[in-house]
Amino acid sequence: MSIGCKLYLVLEILTIILQDFICADISLSSLGKNSYNSYSESHPKWNLVSNVTTQIGTHAYLPCKVKQIINKSVSWVRVRDDHILTVDRMTFIADERFQSFYVENTGLWTLQIKYVQARDAGLYECQVSTEPKVSARVHLHVVVPRTELIGDPDRYVKAGSTVVLHCVVRGALEPPSYIIWYHDAHQLLGENQQKWKIKLDRGQPDSDGDIPNVVGSLIIHNVNKRDSGNYSCSPSNSLPLQITLNVINDESSVSAVTSSATRFLCSSYYSLGLLLSSFFVLIVNVILMAPHK
Incomplete structure (x- = not known):
């Protein structure tokens, strides 16, 4: 095994030990189902992706459960532009539709998005300010009837x-x-x-x-x-x-519409007949004027 591979393996082991030492565990938990939101429950791991489906115009709730964390901030980030939406209960975006809630003694942080728009669809990341960073992602799907x-x-x-x-x-x-x-x-x-x-x-x-x-x-x-x-x-x-x-209005109106359509068709056929007659006359003249051997 090369020295580079050995060094990479040692760093991986140290990372796992440090994770256990700081005792920060993050997961995406299910909040249950209602008439327009559905959630996928996941086991505690890093960088999991859970799915939330909501309908345009309703409220979306993105869950994130953090266990055994002491004096560490929890942030929500919109992945497409790396925009920090909330840090703990503070909102860091001008859009007032975004807000973070925490349920005491449960470790459950929830990002609420009011009056969901189609452009809100995409990935959102829940991050804990540990070192190394612990995070999990939620994919928001927006249904547009x-x-x-x-x-x-x-x-x-x-x-x-x-x-x-x-x-x-x-x-x-x-x-x-x-x-x-x-x-x-x-x-x-x-x-x-x-x-x-x-x-x-x-x-x-x-x-x-x-x-x-x-x-x-x-x-x-x-x-x-x-x-x-x-x-x-x-x-x-x-x-x-x-x-x-x-x-x-009445039968006369129906007759008028019908006769008008009939007149239009007759006029069209008459014009087509004249065109065909002119074409045949032209062909005959060409034949007659051609030199005979």
């Missing part, structure tokens, strides 16, 4: 009919507490027995998981021309989507 429409976003309906508009919220850890519908800038509140009804139904789970979809429905009875316009589906935990409703 998505809103999708059922059917064509541009709808044409006949006056007097009943129209049902649907939007679906997919991939949410916690279902939306409400879905608000707007007609142009006017919010449709509650239920109008004679005109509209709003429903919120939990659908079937996604094919890639056990998270159920939520379907928001707006039912409009006896639609008329005034009901035409833009309808927005706005969930509490996802981006809004818009549906355009076009109400055709």
